[in-house]
Structures are given as C-alpha cells and as structure tokens.
Amino acid sequence: MPDVDAVVLDIEGTTSATGFVVDVLYPYSRSRFGALLARRGDDPDVARAVGQVRELIGAPDADAARVEEVLNTWLDEDRKATPLKTLQGLIWSEGFARGDLASHFYEDVLPALRRWHAAGIALHVYSSGSVAAQRAWFAAGPEGDLLPLVDGLYDTENAGPKQEADSYRRITTALGVPAGRTLFLSDRTGELDAARTAGWRTVGVRRPGEPYYEHGVGDHPEARAFDEIDLSTRSTP
Numbered sequence: 001m002p003d004v005d006a007v008v009l010d011i012e013g014t015t016s017a018t019g020f021v022v023d024v025l026y027p028y029s030r031s032r033f034g035a036l037l038a039r040r041g042d043d044p045d046v047a048r049a050v051g052q053v054r055e056l057i058g059a060p061d062a063d064a065a066r067v068e069e070v071l072n073t074w075l076d077e078d079r080k081a082t083p084l085k086t087l088q089g090l091i092w093s094e095g096f097a098r099g100d101l102a103s104h105f106y107e108d109v110l111p112a113l114r115r116w117h118a119a120g121i122a123l124h125v126y127s128s129g130s131v132a133a134q135r136a137w138f139a140a141g142p143e144g145d146l147l148p149l150v151d152g153l154y155d156t157e158n159a160g161p162k163q164e165a166d167s168y169r170r171i172t173t174a175l176g177v178p179a180g181r182t183l184f185l186s187d188r189t190g191e192l193d194a195a196r197t198a199g200w201r202t203v204g205v206r207r208p209g210e211p212y213y214e215h216g217v218g219d220h221p222e223a224r225a226f227d228e229i230d231l232s233t234r235s236t237p
C-alpha cells in the first residue's frame, strides 16, 4: 500500500480485544461511578459529563443516583456515549496509575506499530474511549510506555462521532496530512465507510473471535492481523 503518511487506529476490536474491554474495564468502571460522582463532582470534566448525561436524558435535575443508573444502563447496552466514555476514562486513568489495570494489545500490533513508526509513518488513535483513557491505555502497555510511538489522540469529544464523515475531516485538518495519504484501521464497517467518505484509505481489521468478525467489513480491504498490512512500498513525498 503506497503513499501512506499517517495511520489512524481504532482500539477495541482492532489493536485490542473487545473481550478485555468488556470483561475487565467495564466492570472496573461500573463499581466506581458512584464514588467518582460523590468524590469528584466539582471536577470540571465530571461536571461537564454529568451535564451531558442530564441533557441526553432530558432531565436537567437528575440527581447523582439517577445519573449513575443511566451510566450503568448505557454500559449494559455498550452505548458509546461521550459522557459515559469521559467518566470511564477518569476512572480507568486512576486504575492504570494505581497499577490495578494493564492494557491489552494483540501480539501482532506492537511489532507493526514499531515498524511503521521507524519508517516515519505518523501513528494516531481515534477511539470511542476518551483521550484520557487512550493515554492511560498506551502508557500502560505490555512492553512499557507506548506513548512515544503515538503522535495524536482523538475521541468523540474532540473529533465527533465515529460513524460521521465530518469527524474524519476534522482529524484530517488536525493532522495536516492529505486524506488520501491517511489510513484508518477499524473493525466496524460504519466507521470505515465514514472514513472513506472523507477520502481516507481504509483497511477493515477482521480478527477471528471478535464480535464484528461475522459481520465482515463490507467492501473495504481486510486484514486479520496487522502483519498482513504492508506499508513497505510507501514512497517519499
């Protein structure tokens, strides 16, 4: 695949196992929403997220117990709601910093990221997980801090919903890399379609055992692991 200057990575289902997120991270956040709302209610990030929850449910006066109930319902539904992701990110960041949590990456991912980084390809992340969660996730990698490999972090708060082409256009502006030289890797067809509409290249990552494996990746080129994605013919601009 020639002429790729930037690779943008989805996390869940692409670099990392959905099972890990759902079985380890989600319960960790569920048991801590109540304490976060009580302990850090005045924190600007918490207050903003609580305001967004109230707005989304149309209940401006919802108390902390109601907000916690809504967060848990969204968690059960695996809804990628921005305020849920903001609050999870704060909880997980504390968990990673405390050593309660360590991140998961499929074994083909880190060698490919190191190879691409060494070849001068910029690596960015675009995930429904908040920027705070992404930062903590990459900092607590299986081989130590992976943040030096990563040039930028994007989420639904700073870029917008992952199934809307305008979000990818916003990231293109931030990256300063032409859309046609930017490659997006994701397990979800809706995200890949939106990226392609914005002019990006796409590869659907279809890992056996992942929830979206059977669903496929539509008419996008597909790979079962990162070592099937060959960027070695990249030409110098």
Ligand SMILES: CSCCC(=O)C(=O)COP(=O)(O)O
Pocket (backbone or CB within 6 Å): 010, 011, 012, 013, 021, 025, 080, 085, 088, 126, 127, 128, 129, 130, 133, 134, 137, 162
């Ligand atoms: C470390 S990010 C946590 C994963 C998460 O909560 C999530 O929603 C990931 O979604 P993605 O967009 O990466 O599929």
Ligand SMILES: [Mg+2]
Pocket (backbone or CB within 6 Å): 010, 011, 012, 013, 014, 186, 187, 188
């Ligand atoms: Mg994903």
